[in-house]
Amino acid sequence: MSLRMALLxxxxxxxxxxxDINREFDGVLMFVWHAKPTQVYPELKRLAADGLIREQDEGPRGRRPYEITQEGLRTLREWLTTTSADHSQRNETVLRTFALWTVEPAEAQAFxxxxxxxxxxxxxxxxxxxxxxxxxxxxxxxxLLGLEAGVRRLEAAASWAEWALGVVATWPSTTAPEQDTG
Structure with a gap:
């Protein structure tokens, strides 16, 4: 998924x-997509230049909300109906679990x-x-559909973490006993 489609x-x-958009990325969308303000604002300008969104009149606190145009809605619908979802993902937590053998079980449990x-x-x-x-x-x-997907993923992740804690509790120490050389 591109930032462009997330914004649309x-x-x-x-x-x-x-x-408002940056607050969404820090809140409800945190588990789906991450974007920094330095990415959001330039992409909003590009979307406006491409005629997919337009700025409304200045609102409260000097904010200038964007609204989607008919062309933007058409682009969004086309993306939804003609492209397959990208299922590739990066998950640093899972990557780290592959390295937990390098630390003491207590350290792995803390993680x-x-x-x-x-x-x-x-x-x-x-x-x-x-x-x-x-x-x-x-x-x-x-x-609701997206939030429920997030709830179910987080429930599964919490269940996995509980299970993993039990498994790691059975691991022996990684530190070899010190040899008496005296």
């Missing part, structure tokens, strides 16, 4: 300023406890977001 998706749901708490905290946050949805709004009905 957000703006199609309702007009949003760059600030896994941190992961477990992270997933539990994100779960709590997504559940709050789900409760705040207005299912009379089409964009919120679709958001």
């Amino acid at each position: 998706t957000l703006i199609a749901g309702q007009p949003r300023s760059g600030y 896994l406890r941190e992961e477990l708490e992270y997933h539990r905290a994100r779960l709590r946050g997504l559940r709050v977001l789900q409760k705040g949805l207005d299912l009379d709004r089409p964009a919120d009905r679709a958001a």
